[in-house]
Amino acid sequence: MGSYALTVPFSGTSLLDHKSIVQRAEELGYSEIWSSEVDGFDAFSPLVLAGCWSGSVRLGTAIVPAFTRGPATLAMSVAALCDVAPGRVSLGVGSSSNVIVERWNASSFEKPYQRTRDIVRFLREALQGDRVDRDYDTFSVSGFRLAKPPESQPEILVAALREQMLAMSSKEADGAILNWLSPDDVRFVRRYLNPDKKIVARVFVCPSRDIEAVRSGAKRLIAAYLNVPVYAEFHRWLGRGESLSSMWDNWTRGDRKQAVAQVPDDVVDELVVHGDPKTCKAKLDDYIEAGVDVAVAAFLPFGVSEPEALEALGQTFVA
Structure with a gap:
């Protein structure tokens, strides 16, 4: 049985205003809260706050780009989130895009598959508290050890679009994060993943008639x-x-x-x-039936505000 999750932060809203959003989402039955990272807030800050304000929801990043932070900095950010919400963290990493990596972050978008794979391998070692001395294909780390590794290891998921990244998700990670696809697309993509691997899908939702x-x-x-x-x-x-x-x-x-x-x-x-809330819930269930383990709603404010959408869809969970 799959679960329903929520994407934060909401647009045009202060992070401090998210306390009531997070707590209401937990009351309504959203079992996980996932952040995005494009051109607003970073992926970790909203989740650190959510971890302080909630008691049971899982927290996940979808996604942290593999290029825009140094390996050690990324490991420290993950460790901090795990310290706030032990046993409740899913780290989603991915190559991102040339726009975000090159145009906005002044980095070279070269060998995205290898860079993402290397970051996953590095994090597996570093988050265990091991001293890392290794030459990876796309970077080298010499003598790094986390001062406070997580007591409970986070799930590591890879953002995957096509065969190569899906294969990496099966081989190197705990599963895949999908985006911009339909339930039928999920069925197609599922064939490229090991059946025991987790699928998280961000689904754009607008409960409006x-x-x-x-x-x-x-x-x-x-x-x-x-x-x-x-x-x-x-x-x-x-x-x-x-x-x-x-x-x-x-x-x-x-x-x-x-x-x-x-x-x-x-x-x-x-x-x-889109459609009325019950129709939206049924469509989310289509994703779960197609093989998604966590359907992460990203609300679109087209005729309905994000807080209103949160409430409207959430009411169908408890009906």
Whole structure:
């Protein structure tokens, strides 16, 4: 049986205002809280606070980029979160994208598969409290030891889109984190993972009956994300090349408005859960039936605020 989770932080909200959000989510039956890290807050700070404010929910990062922190700094951040919430931490790491790594963080987006694999291997050693002296393929660490390793080791999951990263998730990690896909896509992707590996999927959710408002907002979001090269290739692999070709062509020509207009309604409906709260709950259950262990709702504020969405969907858990 899968579980339902929540993505924080909410947009336009102070981190200190999240105390009531976290505690209400726990009351409603959200069993896990996951952070994101793009261009707002970092992944760890919201979870450290959530760990202080909650008693039982698991905490996870989806995701921490493998390139944007040094290995030792990343290990220390994980250890700090584990100290706040022992036994309740899932660390999601991934290569991220060339936009975030190169354009925003002044790092080279080179050998993303190897870098992510090396970070996972390093963390396995460092979080155990071992002294690390090793030359990895993409970096070297000499003489590092965590002063306070976690008493309970965190789960380590890898953000995976296609075969190679999914294979790494099976071989090196405890499972995979998926993003921007439908329940049918989950069934397709599941074939590339060992059956005993955990799947966490971020699912974009908007419990609103205003279909036009949802589709309009979602098309802008889809165009922005699915033109990032790694996501474009992911959706070609999933079989959406023909459906999204006009959107990609217009984006490449610089016509952003027309690119958004060319996102098909059926693609929106496949990738974004919307409708009344019961319909949204049923669609989340479709993800779980398809093989997702944790369905992480990321609320989209299209006609409904994120706190309102939290409450509306959560009420279906306790109904």
